[in-house]
Amino acid sequence: MTTRTPPPGEPLHFATQCIHAGETADPVTGAVMPAIYTSTTFEYEAFGQAKPHIYARTSNPTRDALERCVAELEGGARALAYASGQAATAGVLDLLDAGSHVIAPVDFYGGTRRLFHEVRRRVAGLDFTFIDMTDVANVAAAIRPDTRLIWVETPTNPLLRLVDLAAVSALGRDRGILVAVDNTFATPALQRPFEYGCDIVMHSATKYFGGHSDVLGGLVVARDFELGKRLLSLRSASGGVMGPFDAYLVLRGTKTLALRMERHCGNALAVAEYLATHPAVEQVFYPGLPRHPQHALAKRQMSAFGGIVSCIVKGGRDDVARVLDRLQVFTLAESLGGVESLAGHPGTMSHSSVPPADRLAMGIPDNMIRLSAGIEDERDLIADLAQALQ
Ligand SMILES: Cc1ncc(COP(=O)(O)O)c(C=O)c1O
Structure with a gap:
């Protein structure tokens, strides 16, 4: 695969990135759009010598193409595509040890609240504090010694309240607490949380990334490469990956984002x-x-x-x-x-x-x-x- 290098000088504008981010031309066929690779397994070069892909739960060329594109659009080090937005959120929670404390907004997507409150509290003993995040002072007051994650959604669903990303990130950074942002409503076209110091960006790709109400998917982007590697390892373990047909549709959606x-x-x-x-x-x-x-x-x-x-x-x-x-x-x-x-x-x-x-x-x-x-x-x-x- 040959990666196209952007022209020197100015960074590409967002609309141009949407078309070309992470793009690779197929060296064999010259196909402009990536193929949909359905193979679940990939031949070894020789004993003990794997090629870039081994097994599709860990990586697949079509999903990789989408992930390269999304990482670039968000300005992160590594993106991962999941079977749904909920699977993506669950993938982020998998970073936490049992019993960790999480701060989350009082008004956010009901399904995320359900996953936090009804599932992860019970099975992983996570402890959640739900607060009004429009006032950063509430975030500061909710932080405890065992707080490991601040989950942000901005604008929130459905009240369209905002959270000050720079202020919350500063709180997290000072204390070594991860700050994850559900950027579904804004998309990187309107808001790029890494520019404000956040650590993780999450999307329901079912929404604007897919853009045509015909594909279910989730995305997580890590600002830091090591964190991305850890998320990849956890996703390989739990298995909630995006399939190649869906990855193709979401990648197609990004072109017009x-x-x-x-x-x-x-x-x-x-x-x-x-x-x-x-x-x-x-x-x-x-x-x-x-x-x-x-x-x-x-x-x-x-x-x-x-x-x-x-x-x-x-x-x-x-x-x-x-x-x-x-x-x-x-x-x-x-x-x-x-x-x-x-x-x-x-x-x-x-x-x-x-x-x-x-x-x-x-x-x-x-x-x-x-x-x-x-x-x-x-x-x-x-x-x-x-x-x-x-
Ligand atoms: C803000 C937000 N986050 C996450 C999700 C969950 O995404 P999915 O339905 O793709 O699992 C939704 C779904 O409506 C949402 O609106």
Whole structure:
């Protein structure tokens, strides 16, 4: 395999990196896109002399191509692709010894909370402190001698709250605590946590990286090569790897990541501005709105504000149900980050695994809607919301 070297001088811009990062041309066929290698096993050169690939649970050429690309896009030393975002998060938790203490946000993806709270607490004795991370002082106060990981999600799902990456990283660095960031909502197109000193970046590749709602996957990127090696060894042990077909689809998705994010962000801003003026809407959550309490931080650590908008509709759960059922262009469905616009009800969908009282304490009432702005024409999205909110 021959790796193309970037031209000397300026580093490539992100949109160019999306097309070329980690790219290798096939020396035999000259194929521009990597092949989908389905072989699970690879011939040895001779006894005791393995070639670069041995067995597909550890490495596979198609998955390697994706991992090289993602490591470069995030600016990390090593990326690893997993079977899902949840498998990726589990891979990060595998770094911790039994009984370790972890600090996590009180409002974040319900599935991550479920994995932490219901699984790893029970099977690995991990101890979690869930805090409001919008105030870094809360993070500092939650640190204990046995704290080994600070798990950050920014912007959070579904409240679009932000965490100050530089400030949290500084706290972790001073005490030798790993700082991992779920960067699913922002993607490296908008936010690059390593630039703020974080140690690990995680993605649900099912969302913007894949970008077309047709592949499930997860990604972990390590800033440091040794940490990447440790994650690889743990992933080989637990086996939750991304398959070659899925790796190909995610790699294909990365080619248009910069382009899609531009449109997602433009559409989301238009939707947020529209909802902010609508009489049937009580509150809008979008970091790109100047009235968002952390708009200044958003401008500092993100280059644009993402494709997700949440809102609280006036009335109760029945009113929300009526709005969601009337939508025509937005599809009522789980997930986010695809080219099509989606609408979800966190209470019964993404955060249904969180007990109702905890959900309310997190700030997720039953009349909240989460919208994932796709890449359609913004006029059609706004017309759809207008008729549904009538
Ligand atoms: C922010 C965030 N992190 C992680 C996940 C989990 O990813 P997956 O569904 O690919 O396992 C999700 C899924 O919705 C998510 O929104």
